[in-house]
Amino acid sequence: MKFDLHTHHDRCGHASGKINDYIVSAIDAGFQVIGISDHSPYFAHEQDQPQPGIAMARSDFPNYIAEVLRLKEKYKDRIEVLLGVESDFYIDQIELYRKSYEPYPFDYIIGSVHQTRGISIFNRNRWNGKTEAEQIDEKKHYYELIRESANSGLFQVLGHIDAMKGYFPLFANITGAEAEIDETLKAVAANDISIEINTSGKTKYCGGWYPSDSLLERALHFGVDVTFGSDAHVPDRVGDEWDIVQKRLQEIGFKRWVFFRQKHKIIVPL
Template sequence: MKFDFHTHHERCGHASGSVRDYIEAARNNGLHMIGISDHTPFFAASEDRPSLTGSMAKSDFPGYIQEVLALKKEFAGSIEVLLGIEADFLPEHLDLYREVIASHPFDYVIGSVHDFAGIGIYDSEYWESLSPERKLETKNLFYDYIAQSAKSGLYDILGHVDSLNRYFYGYSELRTEAADRTLKTIADSDVVIEINSSDDNWVPDGYFLERAFHYGVKVTFGSDAHEPERVGEHFEAIGKQLYDIGYREWAVFRNRERFMVPIER
């Protein structure tokens, strides 16, 4: 079975193409399941859309739900379309997000850390300004946020875990016991992590995935595609990497239920 659970589209302001474009690209690429998982609005903000490139507007959210559900019916029989969402982990607003998400028929929810303790995951200049000791503290703090997101019970999938490896030079060389503590928390919370193939720089890396396998952490796949032509990108190669590590199955979702399917070599 070929699938992709992490895709965006034009509503979020930093991706191109319509929802239909991503579904058609997935079908043309031989996928059996395609998840649409654009960014939630900033529900706690007073403005309809405080960032034109950060997420969809609150006023766009009902249309997003309706469109994906309609396309799910339209494409039934040729490809299974799943209604997903990517929700930032915002500890101070968990109850609000929990209430909104519970009121819609999502097939799965991705939880992602984009900011932690006022630090943005893309802020490489901030990282470069830190001493080696502060870099390690920052990495440990990031892992703490990941662990908190796992324990929240709000998410089915944790998105682009260890994403700092893409933007913070030397991040992967900083070994810390916090990684193992976080992976144990993820396993105990029974939440899945995705292998994210965006930008041709997969995260988590092989070392982290080997530790994840050791702790029994379940995995799935998401391209994090922001252009339709990147849907399903590197699916087979990532499956091979996981198989070589020792994984024999990965997770798919439907109606907030998880099903394990074989990794095909």
């Protein structure tokens, strides 16, 4: 069974194509399951759409849900369409986000840390002038937030858990945060959720998946489940490198991966 839980579309402002285009792409690629998971609105902001190039308008969120559910029904005989969302994680806003999602029948919610200390993890300049000790502290803080997201009870999938390396590949080589990483992986396992193998890292400076093989090996050690997400922002990236990821997980020693239906874990043998 082939599945992809992480796709975007034009509502977020930085992806192209309609939801329908991603579903058709998944069908053409021989997938049985496709998850739609566009970026959540900024629920706490006073403006309806403070950053049109990053996330959808708050007022458009019900329309997004309705469209996915309509397409789920339309394509039910050809592919299973799952209702998801990629949610920002702000520790001080978690209850507002939880309340905002409650009315809707999500199959899963991806929790992603996109900002730390108010700065995007993809900001190319955030590392300028930082000492070795400051770099270690930034990495520790990042994984502390991811651990908090795992413990929040809101998410079924944690998105791209080493994406700070996206435009700063040396992030992967910063040592000194191993304890924080291990505690984060233990939290994922304890909460019976998953991390994704996200193949969009190949489109960034780091040129590889999130997370790295070393993190995946640690995840296996702690009994963490994994899932697959292309993080496609164009329809023809749906399922990108699925077969290669499957093979690599087998080589590392994983026996299964998972997806979620109505927030219940569905196990798929590798």
